[in-house]
Amino acid sequence: MSEDTSMLNEPLHATRNACKVCAPLGAAMVFKGVSGCLPFLHGSQGCATYIRRYMISHFREPVDIASSSFSEEDAIFGGSRNFKAGVGNAILQYEPELIGVATTCLSETIGENMIAMIRDSQKDVEITSRTPLVHVSTPAYNGSHSEGFHAAVKAMVTHFAHIDAPAHASPTLNIMPGMVSCADLRHLRELAGLFGMNAVLLPDYSDTLEGASWDAYHRLSPGGTKVAEIRSMGRSLGSVELGHTLTTGESAGAWLEKSFDVPNFPLGLPMGLRFCDRLMGALAAISGRATPQSLLAERGRLLDSYVDAHKYLSGVKAAVTGEPDLVIAMAGFLSEIGIRPVICATGTKPRHFKELLAGEMEGGIEDVSIIPGSDHHRLEAAVREAKPDLIIGTSKAMPLARALGIPLLRSGFPIHDRFGAQRELTLGYRGTQALFDRIVNALLEHRQESNPIGYSYL
């Protein structure tokens, strides 16, 4: 594919209102989904503070991220001194079971030797030697939060999964869910259960980023995937990996398959009938059980609602923006319910973005403008031209949706102008149903409000 090399010759331009944030944020999100894990960013403290702020505004939960707080000297002479001190202080305060270390632009650019530094720090301090440090390289100049997320999942798996790890107590499935909501995580676990399997979800921030009210302050939010579970991922029945972009490189699931013969099922995010059917097929194959009746009933109701609403959706055009995995799955879903996703934009430049979309879209991609590396400025230009009836994107698409008077359905990250994004279910037949209803109703509402007659039935 030419996307990679063509980047070098692309005309230079300014980025206006990016459609992405940076890689360490994705990594921090994964770290938050591992039990007892403290995220630690090696670099300037601003990165950690910004990322905390952003995650807090989406999840409305405590997000503590430590930083090595580089000073000018560290930027010149290397940050090993601060790294060691920072890790020591973080351990003293938080008593974590492990620390997830992500490198920021600064430490990446000065070429910090993290492996040596980690080895060194673990030798030095007595307590550090008992706290594993898992490193993931996340230069923001090379990919977005979405790439950072996947890289951190892989780092966790390759760090801990081991051939000698004990077998799971019951039949277990690995799920690498990608960057999804807390409600989606819970639903995926439930789905595995319906097929008689336990799930190791990596990450699982469904409790840490959507927990109960506390009676005492917890150093680390309770919940998350246990390290022992990650260790034994090589002994699971199979892996289900959600996200189309994962199929284009060596993912955690592929690595588990290569290293431990755990069959890997690389799938897209299960939105829409086809992608959900694929997931159920994989779960059935891994578990050796047929899809349970309750899920088939959900499927039936979903399909029935497709029929009930198809007239409302006929001829509707949508613009989709967000993380690449979400955009591909969403576009595929829209295409099967009769909405044309005429614009598919993502802030990053994933390999084979266009091919992946083409492979999933009912009705082909001739009428679709596919914009990898987009920002909201380019998106706006495309929207002005294609005049979609609906925009599906993050809160960051609000200004353009408002300026153009097009309804915005919020999805992805970040959502910080609405309440409850962490509870929004979009995966599985049930999640698709919820999403489907939201889409239909957004369109109906817009039609009703922009119609002078004001029909009270539609």
Added chain:
Amino acid sequence: MSEETKNISILEGRKGQVWRKGEGGAFVCDRQSLAGSVTQRACAFCGSRVVLYPIADALHIVHGPIGCAAYNWDIRGALSSGPQMHRNSFSTDVSEKEIIFGGEKKLRAALDELIPELKPKAAFVYSTCIVGLIGDDVDAICRQTSAKYGIPVIPVDSPGFKGTKRLGYQAACDSISKLIGTGDTSKVGPLSINLLGEFNIAGEAWMIREYFEKIGIEVVATMTGDGRVDDIRRAHGAKLNLVQCSGSMTALAKLMQETHGIPFKRVSFFGMEDTAKAIYEAAGFFCDEVVMERAKNLVRAEIGEVLPQLKAYRRKLAGKKAALYVGGAFKALSLVTALRALGMRTVLAGTQTGNADDYAALRDICDPGTIIVDDSNPLELAKFVMEKDVDLFIGGVKERPIAFKLGVAFCDHNHERKIPLAGFAGMLNFAEEVASSVLSPVWKYVPRRSGLGMEGVR
């Protein structure tokens, strides 16, 4: 207090930054954050953005990888009565290629694209962490671009590792100082002031400006709320600088005193007492009886309007305990006074970047037993909140989950706030903000108050 919270310890290297009134001991501030301490502070870059970005007819472009620019996109509420350019996020979104070959070309291209199209009155070019490391000569590009388009193109030297927000304030002041003194002051009258460190959050600068206009004092420039390049260029025509709140722009005031002989006074517009004091300070400075008479009338009328309504709040809020954690100590001082006006007691007062003088004043006015803390972190704050059993926390987005998780009311007093809290009317809003949270029925049910634990059952 639970064991879990009690066991939170204060790092050895931070003990000097925690002080309890009545227990004596030295108090330390104004130092680099301890690595790994999970400081609530951001970085120098953030400081420079906070100060400069409200200049609404300037182009603000961040030279560096995407995250720094993206996290800053329209997250603060500095309003403009005209152009809205400042609410965009422009970046060079440096990629791996630029890390290797340098980013000058991309910066140049971005400026060449944006300046002719958007026609800003000036451009600020922010260098983030890696720019110095990849050897870009931003100063030279700014000079050349300035000559090419005939507008000031000003570098802002604020890589995150340079230090805390305060260093970023300094960098911002340096950049603004390049504009001051370049405009025509012939129309500036003798009774004229500038407002420094007033960012027009939720329209506060408009309220304050109105007070001065009513008493016959001309406001030449607000720096930087609802800011315009041309106003700043002629700001040296004003006869007095009023520097609002913490240390963000004292540096500029000092510089203007040295180079243009303009004296400055530090004031605050939070709370009725401080607002009245600020107005009298300015009126007194001009030794003009008419102005002073008008000032007295204005203060009397405003207080007369607000006071009866405040009394109603006071009845409901009296005796409640507050914790506050804000940017600077000068603002903390105002808040302690404002809370007193509501009958509330401050039991914890902390700031990110307070300086020694302001802390001294803060320590003076606080009640015995009050904890004063510099550059705190979530664990410490949670510990203090539980220890003091507070009813209200005043802070920003990063502090909100600490309060909410523990079942404590919260009032946002940061740059994200959407409600004007300055001036006399602002005091009423402040009371309403506090009351709307403190008096909510939900606290009765949270574990801390219900005595039922996290599960909610006995």
